[in-house]
Amino acid sequence: MSRFVEGEDRQQQALLPSCLEDYVSEDNPVRIVDVFVSELDLGSLGFDGMAPASTGRPAYHPATLLKLYIYGYLNKVQSSRRLERETHRNVELMWLTGRLTPDHKTIANFRRDNGPGIQATCSQFVVLCRELGLFTQALAAIDGSKFKAVNSRDRNFTATKLKKRMEQVAENIAGYLQDLDAADRHEGELAQARAVRLRDKIALLRAQMQALKTLEVEVAATPGGQISLSDPDARAMATSGRLTGIVGYNVQTAVEAEHHLIVAHDVIMTGSDRQQLAAMSGKAKAAMGDQALDVLADRGYFSGEEILACEAIGVTPIVPRPQTSGSRADGRFGKQDFVYLAEQNVYRCPAGSLLPQHMTTVEKGLTLHRYWDRASCQACHLKPQCTPSVERRVTRWEHEAVIDAMQRRMDLAPYSMRTRRKLVEHPFGTIKAWTGSAHFLMKRLKNVRTEISLHVLAYNLKRVMAILGTKPLIAAMQV
Numbered sequence: 365m366s367r368f369v370e371g372e373d374r375q376q377q378a379l380l381p382s383c384l385e386d387y388v389s390e391d392n393p394v395r396i397v398d399v400f401v402s403e404l405d406l407g408s409l410g411f412d413g414m415a416p417a418s419t420g421r422p423a424y425h426p427a428t429l430l431k432l433y434i435y436g437y438l439n440k441v442q443s444s445r446r447l448e449r450e451t452h453r454n455v456e457l458m459w460l461t462g463r464l465t466p467d468h469k470t471i472a473n474f475r476r477d478n479g480p481g482i483q484a485t486c487s488q489f490v491v492l493c494r495e496l497g498l499f500t501q502a503l504a505a506i507d508g509s510k511f512k513a514v515n516s517r518d519r520n521f522t523a524t525k526l527k528k529r530m531e532q533v534a535e536n537i538a539g540y541l542q543d544l545d546a547a548d549r550h551e552g553e554l555a556q557a558r559a560v561r562l563r564d565k566i567a568l569l570r571a572q573m574q575a576l577k578t579l580e581v582e583v584a585a586t587p588g589g590q591i592s593l594s595d596p597d598a599r600a601m602a603t604s605g606r607l608t609g610i611v612g613y614n615v616q617t618a619v620e621a622e623h624h625l626i627v628a629h630d631v632i633m634t635g636s637d638r639q640q641l642a643a644m645s646g647k648a649k650a651a652m653g654d655q656a657l658d659v660l661a662d663r664g665y666f667s668g669e670e671i672l673a674c675e676a677i678g679v680t681p682i683v684p685r686p687q688t689s690g691s692r693a694d695g696r697f698g699k700q701d702f703v704y705l706a707e708q709n710v711y712r713c714p715a716g717s718l719l720p721q722h723m724t725t726v727e728k729g730l731t732l733h734r735y736w737d738r739a740s741c742q743a744c745h746l747k748p749q750c751t752p753s754v755e756r757r758v759t760r761w762e763h764e765a766v767i768d769a770m771q772r773r774m775d776l777a778p779y780s781m782r783t784r785r786k787l788v789e790h791p792f793g794t795i796k797a798w799t800g801s802a803h804f805l806m807k808r809l810k811n812v813r814t815e816i817s818l819h820v821l822a823y824n825l826k827r828v829m830a831i832l833g834t835k836p837l838i839a840a841m842q843v
Contacts, residue, residue, distance in 0.1 A: 513598035601635030618648035642673035
């Protein structure tokens with residue numbers, strides 16, 4: 365007698381065959397997907413195909429394909445071909461779709477053609493989380509991360525890259541021409557064959573040079589100064605590593621502080637976060653439904669205009685100010701060493717002298733006030749530590765009071781950046797672990813936004829399932 369657990373005989377027939385319902389437990393996450401999509405008004409969310417055509421082959425209902433995609437992204441199966449295979453062998457998907465097996469082209473077209481509806485579905489789940497009372501703290505953190513596009517660095521061109529590539533091609537051509545001259549000095553079939561190969565290589569390199577010159581003209585005429593051949597919307601972006609970068613997109617997220625749920629997200633084509641603070645803060649505030657919201661962000665988001673815009677919409681930003689003072693880098697006093705006295709509208713320098721306002725100017729659309737006192741500077745014993753000029757001038761933006769107020773908030777909350785890091789960097793790491801080495805499967809900005817919405821929806825679903833449990837979440841959805 366065997367001491368191992370024995371399986372059933374494959375040829376054994378059952379008198380009462382099992383139904384699919386028996387294979388899906390009551391607390392299986394696939395039931396959440398089924399209930400969530402069934403409770404949505406897909407027509408109002410913007411899905412196509414809600415009214416079937418009266419003629420032709422019957423189409424799949426959008427709810428079926430949406431369930432298929434949500435299940436796929438929950439289980440790290442984003443490819444339409446892999447989803448097609450899963451419908452034939454995955455019991456949970458058989459239960460979810462009623463044994464329907466759409467082909468990969470139908471699955472892929474649904475994701476491509478229903479981007480706005482999928483993004484609205486992601487937003488609808490955030491609304492559900494708000495109704496469930498999961499956003500109890502009026503605090504959110506904002507961050508951006510670079511995601512790779514379907515475009516290698518070799519197929520992305522800037523003026524600098526083209527110049528270097530053309531220099532390399534020119535060097536290779538010169539080298540092959542020297543080898544060809546050497547081959548022509550020899551006789552025999554071997555020398556002739558080598559000469560033919562070298563001429564072919566030279567012709568190929570000259571064709572590459574011509575193509576690079578054509579690209580150079582196109583890059584010069586492009587507003588962004590770069591061209592991506594595989595995904596035209598992808599852009600070369602610097603990353604945190606030294607002298608490294610990727611060709612991709614900048615994904616922005618806002619994460620609430622209580623349960624680390626992503627309440628707002630966006631995808632942009634610029635590598636800098638400088639102009640994203642107010643936009644992302646406004647989206648987070650609208651999603652969380654708070655009258656006032658505190659927002660944490662890193663120094664990459666620091667911008668006086670953006671901070672002022674946040675104040676105008678009822679958002680209190682906490683962003684560290686970059687230390688970019690050239691004086692401080694040279695070992696002299698920086699602007700932070702000068703104290704502004706609002707009641708007198710003067711600056712007090714490190715030596716104790718008062719610098720009054722002398723002029724107002726406009727630079728890059730910003731109204732700036734200049735403060736200095738030449739007489740005090742001439743007689744100051746600290747002048748070598750302050751400025752090599754005749755006098756030290758301090759510049760103040762007309763709305764710099766909001767910057768000063770934010771700096772006071774930073775001083776009162778010294779661990780705010782540590783809190784920001786804990787909140788917003790974990791979701792990015794989780795999503796990138798799900799995507800693997802290829803972050804996106806689709807090209808163009810509108811399609812990439814659809815993909816990231818599916819990732820965010822899957823992330824939020826898993827978080828809420830862990831917080832509430834399957835059955836309570838299903839009950840909340842059906843209210």
